[in-house]
Amino acid sequence: MCAGLAGCATPPVELSLAPGAPPSGASVRLPAETTSWMTDLEAALKAAGFRPVGEDGARADYLVQASFAERPAGVGAFVPVAEGAAHWLAKSREARFWQRRRSDYSLTVLLLDTRTGKPAFRANAQQRAPAGEGAEMAPVLTAALAERLRPQ
Structure with a gap:
């Protein structure tokens, strides 16, 4: 029974930062979108020590680009390489017959200097x-991203 329940557990959030956490206290300008997750992202960046800059003419240290995506788990993602082979970024996973259809969700934040x-x-x-x-x-x-960006 326990082995069957282990397959139902929610997987952890996978995080990556490159080249590492940006310096806190920097000013950022966010996109003008007003979606709920962009509002959450703005709050997360404030909590991490960033100062959002409005359209008042002040120059920000970084421009924020953000994207939220859903990809069916049965669809892989790869980058072609020179020899014609593929470097898999994410391999496809076949769903088990008893599971609901699954998706891979991804939130990417890019800070442009x-x-x-x-x-x-x-x-x-x-x-x-x-x-x-x-x-x-x-x-x-x-x-999850906000927690990782916070100064320790």
Whole structure:
């Protein structure tokens, strides 16, 4: 029974930061979108020590690009390499007949340096959950990223 229940447990959120956590106290300008997960992201960045800058003409240290995506777990993602083979970023997983359809949810935040225009930091949070639960997953992934970005 216990082995069967272990398969039902929610997997942990996978986090990655490159090249590491950005310096806290930096000013950021967020997209003008007003979706609920963008509001959560703004609160998370404030909690991590970033100062959001409005459209008042002040120059931000970083511009924020954010994306939230859902990919069916049965669909893999890969990058082609020179020899024609593929480097798998995420392998597809076949669903078990007793499980609901699953999706991989991903929240990616990219901070662009306003002086150079180049990406300075990239943060990503991913988790697998039942399909169609994007509205529930966005706050979970945002909270996980916020915890990782907070100064220790």
